[in-house]
Each structure stands twice: as structure tokens, then as C-alpha cells.
Amino acid sequence: MEIKSAVALVTGGAQGLGLAIACRLADEGATVLVADRNAEALATLQQGLEGVFMDVTDQEQVKTEVAGIVDRHGRLDILVNNAGVIFSEPFVNIMNPSGIMHDYDRFRASLTVNLDSVFIVTAAVVEHMVKRRIKGAIVNISSISACGNEGQTAYSAAKAGVNAMTVTWSKELGRWGIRTNAVAPGFIGTDSTHHALNETVLKHIQTNTPLRRLGQADEVAQAVIALVENDFINGTVLDVNGGLTI
Template structure:
């Protein structure tokens, strides 16, 4: 399908990687709705992007917001599930005798925002797409951490779940002309990456990446465009990591 003329919803799209994706979709001619819970970031969106306040972990709130978007635009053709929070915590931390094991509450919280949210938003959107016979594309933003990353039990588990749902939905929704794919970025030079990882860790990652650098947000956005526009790609998790995993 062509991005030009399509209506797209990008979650977590008011800043960082999501904003780069939203801008690229708009540059390619899509009408882009940015859903985020950061009111200040939504207020500062550039011209051409429509902002809506939405908590992707609230099923009823998401249903209401998505229904209003279909009423306003009459369709959604593209869904980019980008909202999420990088989270790191070792499974065993001997430096903290009072809480040596990974906290279960934080584990569940990470799964809620990084995995449950993808299910919640996609379910709300696909219900309307199927009822209205809309053929479209779902792009889930996964992560290199889905392969298992030391110190990221919860985040890795969540992103592995996103990959599994991507393949499952590709099999189920393809009959209605709805394709589901994922983009799995490596380490991208966004603020969230720099906040989550120390400078020494980032230098180690760059040294072990064949291209010897972090990725750029627009390179991930390019991958999203490619998956949307190729109508015979379905159920693919596209790595965008500079060769770090080869």
C-alpha cells in the first residue's frame, strides 16, 4: 500500500523514535495521528501532525480514543505500535542484599507498558478495520533485546512477546488484507537510549557494531516505510541494528 493518502496512528509518537516515524510518514504524504500521554510534547508537535492524548495501557480509554479517530477520519490504514519504555534491572543483584532478586512489580510494569499496550491498541484498531473491510498495515516496534539482553529480563521478555504476536497476527489477519510486521532496532542514538545506558556501555556497543556507530531514528523510520509499502511482506521482524547480531 502507498503511504501517500493513508491515515496513520503512531503511539508514543510525540518524541524520540516515535516522532521520527510520525514525521517520516507525514513527509511521505500520510495523515498522521500521534498518540501520547505526554501533554507537553503533544503541545509542541510540528505542523501537519495531529496529537491525541492516550494512555496505551488503559483498554477502555484506548477503545474510546480509537473509535473517535475512526469517526473523524473514517479510517485508519497504518498502525505503528511504538509506545514503550526501555527498562533495565539485573535478575540477581548481589550489591542489594535487601532485594537481591529482580522485583516482580517492576517486571509486571515493564510488560504492561511494552507488551500489553501493543495488544490493547492493536485490538482496538483491528476491530474497526475488520468491520469496515479496511486493508492495512500494522508495524510493531520491537528491539534487539528480544533476543535476550543481559540486565533486561523484563524488557527482553516484553519485546520477544511483541515478536511472537507479530507473527501470530500476520497469520490470522492476512485473510482480511491486514499485514503485520515488526521493526527491531538495535541501539539508536535517542534520548531514551542514552538515559537507559551508561556511556561506557554505549561505547562497548559501538565497538562491537560492524558500522561502529549507533543508529539514527530516521533509519528506523525508513524501515517502517519499507514494510508499509511492500504488500508481500507479512510476519517479518526486520532487524535495523548495523549488523550487531551477525
């Protein structure tokens, strides 16, 4: 796909990894819509990025905002499902006798924001792509944790689900020329990573990564660009993890 002049939507794009992806798409010449529920971050977006206040777990709001984007710009060619929240909780915690097992409500909440949101936004966008016969590109941001990471039952389950939907959609949507791929980053040095993991854990991760460092947000953005531009990549989950396997 030619990124120049394409219209792209990046969810969770007002900061961190999503912002790096949005900026890279804009640098390549795309018209970029940044969807986020952080109004303050949206207000500080750099020139050239259009902010859209959106809660990706609210189906009706997503449908309304996506329709508004299509009305304003005439089309949507690229969707990057980046919105999500890293979540860690052990399945069994003997240090908490009053709640030794993983909390079910927190499990469901993690799946809602990390898995359901991808379904909700993609469904809204693909409806417009199919009706307008647009040969679009969808890139889902997965995670190395999709392989199963200790202490991340909910997050791992959600990202494994994202990978499964990616492959399923590549088969179903390919007949309309809509490609679906995913990028599965390892541990990237974003604020969210540093908030979710303490320095001892991060140091352990770096030691066990063959490149001996965390990844950079722009390195993930480069992978997204590659998947969008190559018209014969479909149904791929691209690992960007420096050689680390969990």
C-alpha cells in the first residue's frame, strides 16, 4: 500500500508507542487520526495529527466517531489497533490470604480493554472499507506475552486472542483486499512499561535479551510501516523483541 495520501487511524495514539506509530505514518505522508480517551494528551498533539476523543471499549461511540472520520476524509485506509493497558497479577498469590486467586473482575476488565476493543474498532472500520471497496491494511499491536508470561494471565490471554483474530481476519477479509497483520513487541522502553514493571524486572529482561536492551518505540513503528507497505504480507504476527522469548 502507498502510505502517502492514505487515511490512517491509530488507537491509543496520543502518547507512548501509539504516538510513535502515528508520527511515523504522518512522516510517510498519511493523514493520521489519533484516537484516545486522554483528552489532555490529545490537546498536546503535534501539528499534522488530528485528535479524536474515543473510548475504544464503547461500541456506540466508536461507530459514531469512525463514521465521522469517514464523512470528513472520505475514506479510511489504515487501522492500527494500539490501544491497551499492560496488566500483571499472579493467578495464585499466597501472600494475600483474603484473595488468594486472581480477581475475576480484573481479568474481565483486562480482556475488555486489550481484546474486546480490537474487535469493536476493527468491526466499525471494516464495515466502511467493505462498503467503499477499499483495499485496506489493519495492524494489531499484540505482545510477546501472547506466548504466555508468568504473572500475566489476563494480559497474555488477551494478546493471544488478538493474534488469533489477526489470522482469522486475514483469511476472511483477504477476499476484499483487506490485509490483517500484527506486530508483537517485546519489552519497549515506554512510560507504560516502566510503570508496569519495576527496575529489577526490567534489568532481568535486558540481561536475558540477546541485544541486551529494551526496544525503542520507533523500532515498533518501523515494523508497522513495513506491514502496511508490503501488499503480500497477510496473516502474519511479526515479532519485534530483540531475540527474547518468554
